[in-house]
Amino acid sequence: MSVVAVIGAQWGDEGKGKIVDLLAEKADAVIRFSGGDNAGHTVINPGGEFKLHLVPSGIFYPRTACIIGNGVVINPRVLLEEMDSLKARGVDTGNLHISDRAHIIMPWDILLDRLDEEKRGPEAIGTTGKGIGPAFADKTARKGIRACDIIDAGTFRSRLASLMEPNNELLTRLYNAAALDFDTVFREYSAYAGRLAPYIKDTTSMISDLLERGSNIVLEGAQGTMLDTDFGSYPFVTSSSPLAAGACMGSGINPRRIDRVVGIFKAYTTRVGGGPMPTELKDEVGEYIRQRAHEYGTTTGRARRCGWFDAVVGRYSTNLNGFTSGILTRLDVLDEMDTVKICIGYKIGGRTVDRFPADAAALESCTPVYEELPGWKVNTSDARKAGELPRNARRYIRRLEELIGCQFHIISIGPRRDQSIVRKKVI
Numbered sequence: 001m002s003v004v005a006v007i008g009a010q011w012g013d014e015g016k017g018k019i020v021d022l023l024a025e026k027a028d029a030v031i032r033f034s035g036g037d038n039a040g041h042t043v044i045n046p047g048g049e050f051k052l053h054l055v056p057s058g059i060f061y062p063r064t065a066c067i068i069g070n071g072v073v074i075n076p077r078v079l080l081e082e083m084d085s086l087k088a089r090g091v092d093t094g095n096l097h098i099s100d101r102a103h104i105i106m107p108w109d110i111l112l113d114r115l116d117e118e119k120r121g122p123e124a125i126g127t128t129g130k131g132i133g134p135a136f137a138d139k140t141a142r143k144g145i146r147a148c149d150i151i152d153a154g155t156f157r158s159r160l161a162s163l164m165e166p167n168n169e170l171l172t173r174l175y176n177a178a179a180l181d182f183d184t185v186f187r188e189y190s191a192y193a194g195r196l197a198p199y200i201k202d203t204t205s206m207i208s209d210l211l212e213r214g215s216n217i218v219l220e221g222a223q224g225t226m227l228d229t230d231f232g233s234y235p236f237v238t239s240s241s242p243l244a245a246g247a248c249m250g251s252g253i254n255p256r257r258i259d260r261v262v263g264i265f266k267a268y269t270t271r272v273g274g275g276p277m278p279t280e281l282k283d284e285v286g287e288y289i290r291q292r293a294h295e296y297g298t299t300t301g302r303a304r305r306c307g308w309f310d311a312v313v314g315r316y317s318t319n320l321n322g323f324t325s326g327i328l329t330r331l332d333v334l335d336e337m338d339t340v341k342i343c344i345g346y347k348i349g350g351r352t353v354d355r356f357p358a359d360a361a362a363l364e365s366c367t368p369v370y371e372e373l374p375g376w377k378v379n380t381s382d383a384r385k386a387g388e389l390p391r392n393a394r395r396y397i398r399r400l401e402e403l404i405g406c407q408f409h410i411i412s413i414g415p416r417r418d419q420s421i422v423r424k425k426v427i
């Protein structure tokens, strides 16, 4: 038995979907534990290419239970559309389970997310506009509606009645927007509840039983460590914890049960949305990476900002999560580079630091300190053993491992399941 948490180690989009799909072959259950449909996880397997936002990436193995945990916020319309589109492509969603404790994204959350971004103007966070921040704020302020609250019409009606008015006041008085209509929202969400009811259950007990039986469990992270509300580049972060600690909170698995924590690192850095990114390349190299790797957001289609690997971030992420394995993805993207750079520190106001600072303004103004290594100029996407990788690629990997303090047990050299070099089993 093993419980493996798969965590984004940078700013998201590290390739978690690909890796969870790979590891799920041996998993009895895959559990999403944080975020919502701000996530976009790409899976390319023999069934084709899939972009998942809420359904766990283990869904392609019918015997694997796929659980949307209590730590996820759910837009029921998006979830139903995703389930319908999977079914239309022959993927069975019968083994999907939704925590009765998961919170529901309400129409006001989506409106407030977008209106708040507009109000912030040039200081906008660059959210995905999916209502994530307001939904988690509602949850923490004890003003949320959970999956268990929408199944019974009477309970839902009274919960909605008490929350509709204050939210309409916010919309109309603070933002000058139109109010939402109670009956329209009630009807729409009751229809969603009718369809989702068979999937909504006590997943906390279900997970506890899976643990008792000695099952293999993969905890599927969303977002990345640098988007964590506490430890990320605040305030340019998301509103739930993508960390290994968040995996416990968002699933109900206690920390002593987690056997392995796997950090997914892209071989360079990307970020989508606003906020500091010390190694961002605003030149033709950044553009080259974006085009070669097609770095456009899976959820919003926005161009991702691209830059060199940031080892300050990498080490910070290893320390925060306690990675027992690293997985390096997208190494193939760097195949044609003459040289590759790694950021080993930041120059801030005349001082060089190798710790990630809390202050967004300091990060914004810092100059990265780079180490430069020779490129390999060889196509790596067909390699299937570490020994088949060119010497300079292995040198780059070794240097990253030294700097971040964690070994890469899988090297990914393409988006397909089989384009993976497994040096050591992680499940």
Ligand code: GDP
Residues within 6 Å of the ligand: 008, 012, 013, 014, 015, 016, 017, 018, 039, 040, 041, 042, 043, 044, 293, 298, 329, 330, 331, 332, 333, 412, 413, 414, 415
């Ligand atoms: P996630 O949010 O962490 O699941 O990552 P995304 O799916 O948003 O973005 C990762 C992208 O990289 C997807 O388009 C994947 O198909 C692709 N990908 C994953 N691993 C590799 C790899 O090793 N090489 C290449 N070239 N693409 C990869």
Ligand code: IMO
Residues within 6 Å of the ligand: 008, 011, 012, 013, 014, 038, 039, 040, 041, 125, 126, 127, 128, 129, 130, 131, 132, 133, 221, 222, 223, 224, 227, 236, 237, 238, 239, 272, 273, 274, 298
């Ligand atoms: P996956 O799981 C990359 C970013 C947004 C924005 C910030 C806050 O695919 O790696 P939010 O909508 O969460 O309030 O936006 O977080 N963001 C992501 N960036 N990958 C993601 O998920 C992200 N989810 C949120 O772009 O900067």
Ligand code: MG
Residues within 6 Å of the ligand: 012, 013, 014, 039, 040, 041, 042, 298
């Ligand atoms: Mg993504």
